[in-house]
Amino acid sequence: MTALFELDGVGHRYHRSPESALAEVSLTVRAGRSLGIVGESGSGKTTLTRAMLGLLRPTAGTVAYRDRPVPIGRGHGSREFRRHVQLVLQDPYSALNPRMSIGDIIAEPLRIHSPRGNHRARVIELLGSVDLPPDVAERRPHQLSGGQRQRVAIARALGPRPEVVIADEPVSALDVSVRRQVLRLLRRLVEHEGLTLVVVSHDLGIVQRLCADVVVMQRGRVVESGATADVLDLPRDPYTRELIASIPPLPERKASA
Amino acid sequence: MTLLDVSDLSISIGDRTVVDRVSFSIGPGERLGLIGESGSGKSLTCFAIAGLLPRGARVTGSIRFEGEELVGAGENRRRELRGSRIGMVFQEPQSALDPLSTVGRQLVGAVRARRRMPRGVAHRLAVELAAEVGLPDPERAVRRYPHELSGGQRQRVVIASALATRPGLLLADEPTTALDVTVQARILDLLDQRCTAIGNGLLLVTHDMAVAMRTCDRLVVMAGGRLVAEGSPRSLVDDPGHPAAAALVDAAYETGWQSASRSATPTETAVAS
Numbered sequence: 001m002t003a004l005f006e007l008d009g010v011g012h013r014y015h016r017s018p019e020s021a022l023a024e025v026s027l028t029v030r031a032g033r034s035l036g037i038v039g040e041s042g043s044g045k046t047t048l049t050r051a052m053l054g055l056l057r058p059t060a061g062t063v064a065y066r067d068r069p070v071p072i073g074r075g076h077g078s079r080e081f082r083r084h085v086q087l088v089l090q091d092p093y094s095a096l097n098p099r100m101s102i103g104d105i106i107a108e109p110l111r112i113h114s115p116r117g118n119h120r121a122r123v124i125e126l127l128g129s130v131d132l133p134p135d136v137a138e139r140r141p142h143q144l145s146g147g148q149r150q151r152v153a154i155a156r157a158l159g160p161r162p163e164v165v166i167a168d169e170p171v172s173a174l175d176v177s178v179r180r181q182v183l184r185l186l187r188r189l190v191e192h193e194g195l196t197l198v199v200v201s202h203d204l205g206i207v208q209r210l211c212a213d214v215v216v217m218q219r220g221r222v223v224e225s226g227a228t229a230d231v232l233d234l235p236r237d238p239y240t241r242e243l244i245a246s247i248p249p250l251p252e253r254k255a256s257a
Numbered sequence: 258m259t260l261l262d263v264s265d266l267s268i269s270i271g272d273r274t275v276v277d278r279v280s281f282s283i284g285p286g287e288r289l290g291l292i293g294e295s296g297s298g299k300s301l302t303c304f305a306i307a308g309l310l311p312r313g314a315r316v317t318g319s320i321r322f323e324g325e326e327l328v329g330a331g332e333n334r335r336r337e338l339r340g341s342r343i344g345m346v347f348q349e350p351q352s353a354l355d356p357l358s359t360v361g362r363q364l365v366g367a368v369r370a371r372r373r374m375p376r377g378v379a380h381r382l383a384v385e386l387a388a389e390v391g392l393p394d395p396e397r398a399v400r401r402y403p404h405e406l407s408g409g410q411r412q413r414v415v416i417a418s419a420l421a422t423r424p425g426l427l428l429a430d431e432p433t434t435a436l437d438v439t440v441q442a443r444i445l446d447l448l449d450q451r452c453t454a455i456g457n458g459l460l461l462v463t464h465d466m467a468v469a470m471r472t473c474d475r476l477v478v479m480a481g482g483r484l485v486a487e488g489s490p491r492s493l494v495d496d497p498g499h500p501a502a503a504a505l506v507d508a509a510y511e512t513g514w515q516s517a518s519r520s521a522t523p524t525e526t527a528v529a530s
Contacts, residue, residue, distance in 0.1 A: 040437035171512070175294040175464065180508040202438060205514040246442035247514045248471035251494050 004066060004164055004196060005029035005052060011060030011220075012047055021047040022058065023220045029164065034190050034197040036207030036228060038243070039217035045200050048217070049168055052198070053087060054078060083113055086157035088150075090169035095153055096141040102127075103137030106156045113160055126155040130185055147178030151185065158189070165189075166198040171206060186210055204247060208232060216240045258324060260285045260425055260458045261306065265318035266328075268301050268310065276301050277482040278318070283426065288452065288459040290469030293479035294505070302479070303430050303462045307345055308335030323425055344419030344457070348431040350411035354403040360387065360414050361399030368421050389454075390417040390447060409440035416447060423455050430462040445472055466509040470494075478502040 005028065012022040022044045029035045039045040050056045051063050054070040063070045065085065071078035086109070089095045096105055106126055107119040124134045130151040141149055150170065157165050170186065171179040183206065189195040190210060199210050207214055208228060215225040216237065224237040235241045261283040268276035276298040283289045293299040304310050306320055308327065320327040323342065327335070339345065347353055355363060361383035369379055380399070387395035390413040403411055412432065419427060429448065433441035449472065452459050463469050469476055470490035478486040478493070478501070486493060486502035497503040 040439060176466070176508040176512060177294060177504060179512045183512055205512055208515060209512075242439055246439045248442070248445070248465075248467040249516060250467050250470060250510060250513055251490055253494060253510060 001033070002031040002066075003028050004031055005198075006064045006067070007052070007061065008064075009061035010048070010051055010058045010063060012044075012051060012056065012058045020220050022051070025061070025217075025220075025222055027215055027222065027225065029196065029198060030213075031163065031196055032194060033212040034195075034199065034210055036211035036214040037198065037200045037217060038202065038204060038207055038214055040202055040243075042219065043217040044220035045217050046168070047220075049166060049198075049200050053085065053166065054081065079113070083109075083160045084163045086160065086162040086165050088153050088157050088165055088167040088170050091173050096149060098141050100140070101137065102139050102141070102144070102152055105141070105152065106137070106159055109156060110159045122159065126159055129158065129189075130155045131181075145178070146174055147181055150174060150178075150182050154182070154185065154189075158195075162195075164196045164198060166200070168200045169202070170199065172201065172203060183209060204232065204244065216243065258285075259283065259321075260287070260323065261460070262319070262321040263302070263306070264321075266302065266305060266320060267317045268298070268305055269315045270311070270313060275482050276305070279479070279482075279484045280318075281477050281484065281487065283458045283460060285425070286452075286456045286458055287475065288461065288473040290473035290476040291460060291462045291479065292464065292466055292469050292476055292505070294464060296481075297479040298482040299462050299479045300430055303428055303460060306426075306460065307339060307343065307428055308332070341422050342424050342426065344422070344424040344427045346412070346415050346419050346427065346429040346432045348434050350408065350415045350435075351403065353415045354411060356403055358402075359399065360392075360401050360403070360406070363414065364399065364418050364421060366418070386417045386421055387414075390414070390451065391443075392417075407440075408436055409444060412436065412444050413447065416444075416451060420451055420455055420457070424457055426458045426460065427452065428460050428462075431464070432461070433468065434463070434465070441468075448472065466505065467513055478505060480505070 007025055007027050010022060010025040011020055013020045025048060037045050037048060051058045052070065054072045057072045065081055071081050103123050106123045110119045110122060123137055127134060127136055132148060132151055144152065171182050174182060186197065187210060190197055197210055199207055201207055211228050213226065214228045214231050215222045216231065216239065217223065218239045224231055224235065224240045231240065232244065235244055259282045263282065264280045266276060266279045267274060279302060281289065291299045291302065301310065305316055310316065316328055318328065361380065364383040364386045365379040368382065383399045384395045387398045392398040392410060392413055406414065433444050436444060445468065461469060461472055475489055476493055477484055480501035485499035486497055493502065494506060497506045
């Protein structure tokens with residue numbers, strides 16, 4: 001199976017910080033096997049994501065995408081990588097330019113990669129793929145609900161037909177009914193459209209539903225990794241166990257449900 | 258006698274009715290969960306009970322607390338109740354604490370405002386309160402400032418100070434929403450334990466159905482400003498009644514943690530090439 005991301009011994013220490021934000025992280029993201037990166041605040045999951053995106057140069061180890069080092073920064077050399085790897089953030093409101101129409105927001109990454117094309121048809125298609133009607137293209141971010149904005153952010157990320165979408169807490173800011181819609185959408189993209197997701201989240205329920213593989217992080221290190229069903233059903237590391245035991249359970253539902 | 262009796266409570270802001278004829282009650286020592294999505298009116302209902310609605314909000318109906326009518330009560334009386342019989346814990350412990358005052362001073366502040374006491378006694382009381390909420394090394398903890406504590410420790414301080422006067426009712430609005438899940442579990446355990454020790458009633462306002470079901474004896478569900486369902490966690494899960502409540506329950510099960518995870522996890526998917 002094709003390895004997309006390959007991280008080997010990645011460590012990072014921020015300038016003047018006494019402690020490492022990341023230490024000895026090795027992991028592989030394979031095509032078609034979505035990965036959940038689980039951790040609480042201070043676990044290093046955000047630093048890890050930034051390293052995978054080439055937004056910081058780790059102080060140790062290597063980050064490769066399809067056997068080539070991930071280009072650092074947003075320069076010309078990174079264009080191809082950026083087309084293949086897209087990002088969706090937790091708060092869709094701050095991620096969408098308030099002065100642009102939704103159509104322009106979705107077309108922006110398409111223009112970067114093909115400045116002359118007419119992207120109107122593709123924008124409508126992308127809106128359709130996230131269950132939004134075509135007329136949404138004329139509106140602006142503040143005219144949409146939180147769930148619609150998150151779907152716009154996903155449509156924008158899908159535009160350049162990426163191989164991987166890195167989603168940082170993609171549903172954490174959403175109400176539960178909207179969370180369900182976005183989760184269904186992501187699940188459909190993963191299961192039927194061959195998208196490989198990297199989901200960064202503190203929420204094990206989300207990872208459980210979206211990701212075939214999981215890594216659990218604590219204080220900058222990977223404490224446990226493997227197939228999601230194995231790790232979550234039979235956690236071996238004490239921290240993974242604590243994490244699972246901390247989740248308040250819903251009452252068992254009757255079989256008919 | 259019921260501890261809190263809310264009946265036909267309506268709140269309007271401008272020409273919008275944001276809470277519409279809501280009625281529920283809480284018995285002494287009872288834990289009631291008030292759940293709903295954003296904009297359902299759950300937090301405004303809580304603020305109305307606390308007497309902390311924004312200026313310009315119009316309130317009709319009745320809020321009786323320990324037999325006393327609070328709708329129309331003066332600001333002084335409301336403030337007096339908040340410092341004695343009604344405790345409050347909100348989402349952001351940071352905003353509930355005075356950054357320039359030590360933990361100890363804040364812990365005794367509430368009690369001391371009503372009862373003058375010598376310094377030594379006040380200090381001992383603060384250490385006792387800090388110990389009761391599980392702050393590590395309480396003797397040292399009371400000399401610290403809020404910014405020197407973690408988020409979970411700050412919420413412990415807020416809980417200690419909210420319960421310092423042994424109120425009849427604790428209002429907790431999303432008390433663990435800003436916390437990590439392992440910290441949340443410890444804070445919810447602490448809330449259970451302190452509420453049991455003091456015997457106060459609890460109104461827990463939360464968007465998180467699992468948190469409410471874990472903590473409360475009874476739940477009420479709000480949607481669009483109305484109360485749409487009421488019952489024990491079990492009865493709500495089995496028979497939510499109103500479609501809005503059913504939708505909320507279904508969504509919670511579809512997005513929440515499943516302890517039998519094998520059935521939910523997607524297997525390998527079509528390989529992108």
